[in-house]
Amino acid sequence: MTDLDPVIHAPARLMIMTTLDEALGDRDEVTFPGLQKLLGMTAGNLTTHLAKLEAAGYVETTKAFVGRKPTTYVALTPEGRGAFRRYRKHLLQLLGGNS
Amino acid sequence: MVALMREQRRATRAQLDRRFTILLVVWALAWCVGFFALWSAENVGGNPAFRIPEQVAWPLFGGLMLAGIVWSIMTGVLAGRDFRGSSQLAGMLYGWSWSVAMTGAGLFTFGLQRAGLTGEMSALLYPGLFIILVGTLYLTGAALERSPGMFALGIVMIATVVVATWVGSPTHYLLYATVGPSALATVAVLQARGILPTVSEELA
Numbered sequence: 001m002t003d004l005d006p007v008i009h010a011p012a013r014l015m016i017m018t019t020l021d022e023a024l025g026d027r028d029e030v031t032f033p034g035l036q037k038l039l040g041m042t043a044g045n046l047t048t049h050l051a052k053l054e055a056a057g058y059v060e061t062t063k064a065f066v067g068r069k070p071t072t073y074v075a076l077t078p079e080g081r082g083a084f085r086r087y088r089k090h091l092l093q094l095l096g097g098n099s
Numbered sequence: 100m101v102a103l104m105r106e107q108r109r110a111t112r113a114q115l116d117r118r119f120t121i122l123l124v125v126w127a128l129a130w131c132v133g134f135f136a137l138w139s140a141e142n143v144g145g146n147p148a149f150r151i152p153e154q155v156a157w158p159l160f161g162g163l164m165l166a167g168i169v170w171s172i173m174t175g176v177l178a179g180r181d182f183r184g185s186s187q188l189a190g191m192l193y194g195w196s197w198s199v200a201m202t203g204a205g206l207f208t209f210g211l212q213r214a215g216l217t218g219e220m221s222a223l224l225y226p227g228l229f230i231i232l233v234g235t236l237y238l239t240g241a242a243l244e245r246s247p248g249m250f251a252l253g254i255v256m257i258a259t260v261v262v263a264t265w266v267g268s269p270t271h272y273l274l275y276a277t278v279g280p281s282a283l284a285t286v287a288v289l290q291a292r293g294i295l296p297t298v299s300e301e302l303a
Contacts, residue, residue: 011103018107023115025186034181038111073183088104095101 004094007056008087012049015039017084020059020076029062029073050074058083109293115178120290122174127283129163134226134276136160138269143222145269171197193236193243200232222268226275227260234260248286248295255282 008017019038024030030038036046053059058080062073076084139146140156175194179187208216208225216224234256241250259278263271289295 009100011100014100014103015107018104019111022108022111024182025184028182028184028186031181037181038114075184091100
């Protein structure tokens with residue numbers, strides 16, 4: 001288990017990565033409130049975990065204006081998707097199951 | 100952790116599909132009531148139990164189809180609200196492909212009517228043409244969303260048109276009132292329960 005990616009191997013961050021992988025195609029972005037709704041997390045908790053994932057280069061956040069309203073968009077980077085798929089494969093190999 | 104991933108994937112998919120599941124139920128009801136009204140209409144229908152005036156059946160059918168179209172547009176707009184990127188563009192183009200195809204089919208049948216299409220033939224052609232298009236667009240949507248369930252729905256729609264047209268008027272209205280809505284409701288239930296097979300990228 002020690003070889004599993006420690007950035008992803010935390011329940012909250014695994015939930016975020018799973019959701020982003022499921023909800024977003026390549027070059028897609030979701031708004032911060034939209035992601036929060038999908039995860040059912042508090043804004044503070046989500047911000048903290050997104051910062052860790054962003055520091056690892058797994059997600060990217062972009063600030064933009066929708067009309068006059070500032071909005072934060074979250075995207076899964078190609079490195080992030082690759083890391084998540086490797087993590088999932090590795091975990092399944094260790095447990096001998098599938099998801 | 101595997102259970103957490105599986106549950107999160109299921110929950111995410113269910114949330115993303117919720118509006119579309121409701122849309123399937125809306126269309127199932129619209130088809131069921133609309134086509135049943137046509138099957139029960141005086142002159143054009145075949146219901147042995149009772150009949151309703153054509154002046155009621157046709158506006159009811161048209162109104163339900165219109166309500167379904169408005170609901171579909173709203174669903175598309177609301178579903179894309181929190182997202183941007185290439186999938187949103189694909190979704191928008193897919194939405195427009197429905198409008199273009201249905202408008203084209205409407206104008207095509209209008210042209211046929213001007214050329215002297217008989218009432219009996221138009222009773223078979225109109226629903227058949229539009230439902231063939233619905234089936235084809237479901238097949239396209241399935242390819243876009245990698246959704247075997249939607250693909251199966253497209254096949255059922257096209258097969259229903261073939262069988263209903265062979266059976267002929269007015270029984271075809273009864274088939275459209277029962278088989279189509281049953282297929283739509285089945286997919287809606289499977290989707291809502293999260294047991295509809297999806298093609299995982301990992302497995303693909």
